[in-house]
Amino acid sequence: MNIMVVGVGGQGTLLTSRIIGKTALNEGWDVKMSEVHGMAQRGGSVVTFVRFDKKVYEPVCEEGTVDVLISFERLEALRYAHFLKKDGVLIVNDTRIDPMTVVIGAKEYPEGILEELRKSHKLYTIDAGKIAKELGNSKVTNTVVLGVAAKHIGFSKDMWLNTLTNTVPPKTIEINTSAFLAGYEN
């Protein structure tokens, strides 16, 4: 299975893909992931990949091969939707972060992204930021999104919660669990 997590530097895409990878490993799959560090992270467009299968070679997913694409932001969903295979699932956190090119007026943020994507993809959207805020900490936005994605990736709820509680800082286990379930049961 090929999974791709995209977003804007600082949104927590790395942690999300690591939890997916660990869960797949615990289920006995061969797993490869790749991620972005360094300058490219600084508020830029960030892409991470998770692949699991009996045997995985390349640590990245190629265009047209992704089963589940998780986007933490609308514009990033538009940018990477072509990585999805025909019946792939697209999960979008319904939020907008303007790139600097838009802020300074050099470019326009495209309108109607979700409507456009819905035409050609199985699209699931969630306002994870709002849910996380209601739970009391907007930092768990990524865990809400992970909860939504988990249902489409497979594995049991307990397997996911097991990895989650073993990955996040102990103090945040409770709120991360609530955030995951909010997404999972959405």
Add this chain to the structure above:
Amino acid sequence: MEKRIMLGNEAIARGAYEAGVKVSSAYPGTPSTEISEYLAKYNEVYTEWAPNEKVALEVSAGSAIAGVRSMACMKHVGLNVASDPLYTLAYTGINAGLVIVVADDPGIASSQNEQDTRMIARSAHLPVVEPSDSNEAKEYFKYAFELSEKYDTPVIFRTTTKLSHSQSVVDLGERVVPEDRVYERQVPKYVMMPASAIGRHKVVEARDDKMALDASSFEINKIEYNDKKIGFITSGIPYQYVKEACPNASVLKLGVVNPLPKAMIEEFISQVETVYIFEELEPVIEEQVRSWGYNNIKGKECFTKQGEYSANMLKNVLKLNTEEIEKGKEAPQRPPILCPGCPHRSVFSVLNKLKIHAAGDIGCYTLGAVAPLNVIDTTICMGSSISLLHGMEKAKGKEYIKNWVATIGDSTFLHTGINSLINMVYNKASGTVMILDNRTTGMTGHQEHAATGKTLKGEDTYAINLAELCRSVGVTNVIEVDAFDVKELERVIKESVNGDILTVIIAKAPCALLKGQKFPNKCVASSEKCKKCGACLKIGCPALTKNPDGTIKIDETMCNGCGLCQSYCKFGAIEKVER
């Protein structure tokens, strides 16, 4: 055996631990940084951040000569800084094993060039080991030490961004520490004066020949015969692309990429109809194979010398993609930018306002080159900002640099900037050097350095005072200023660039992402007071956007209340409030 999923860099650290490494010295550099951070977690291994890669390599060489397994880590351009000891260590050889990890960056994810370490290794006469996934990274690391000790030579362990920053499954092993070796005084081996060096050059040549002969029997060079119509000679991450794109092809996979196993390659070429050499960056393998008289191979005429490869790219060249691959939709680019609350933004906003050019350096502040800040004019290498500014003054005179400064970070200043400052003092320069002191090595993810007061292991240590350091080398005018005090910054910058004496301005404020800070405030914009002038947007803070009516909106989760936008609002429309 315990299986764990590990980043390539974490696996290298694990390999070092299992190989019984006792000393490691490094300077941070993407994509190599995490190796030292993971290694520092093993109490059995002494690990440190050195001020630069030359120092790091010399430290590890000292440890190896003293008789314990040692290593140094750096990014590809860091090896340039360390080349001076590198080339001569090839002559002296080692005592206990010495492995130098060098991380190349094909695709330039976070670097200033795309140089290929294998080229440097060849000219320095050093063997190169290259893994293709995390488990190999760990296992080959141990093998690199065996080679180092068997052939009495430092070994370069080459990784690339994709290997360092991808994760795959690793089988953990035990730490095995070889007995410390005895150090013996050997002037002809370790004192490289001409008489000894002439003798050692012969040793180097003989070792090259011996290793080249032995290379065909190195266990990490392997042939996988499958369909003999098509075959690939490859190594590292490109091996994975070959297996993904052409699972039935024959493959000669090199674990040691220098020297090449000539007999093994000749055998492979004789068995396989069409042989492709699939190597990222320079045609290092290809040119050698061609020099042996094999011109029926395919290489760089099919595959680029630039960027990262992929399975898709290989499939396209071999015309294996049956369906047209859909292209991505048009979407505004999202290049990296300075974070909200970054102190560099404040400094650049003032320089931009004063229309001052900056000779820049290596760090997050390179982002001061792009819109809307548009301040940095040059970025070459670590420490170069100060020397470039000096060169400009000597070329065109004092008046010419009155709208120029050099900008350099605290860690970069200690890396090699200090040498350039000494040069300015010595050679009577008058320029203005700005040290952007954010109290960390920022871009690589917050590593300690000699002015932070903490070691890599988190122990307290002496913190160099940058102002005192500058004064001690002879800079009489050293000014420390709060990086967010834009009025004061403007005043001191104007005064310094118009003055006739060498000035160092240290703009101080911690990196916004540095842990342990509290941000009690946030900025809020009033849509009633906002006159839509856009002055606050000129600082390029990602927390600021426009409402549909053109007034300013500040994202409260991104904003850390630095107040820079407030400083630029003439209408009092931005307020700092408690969270």
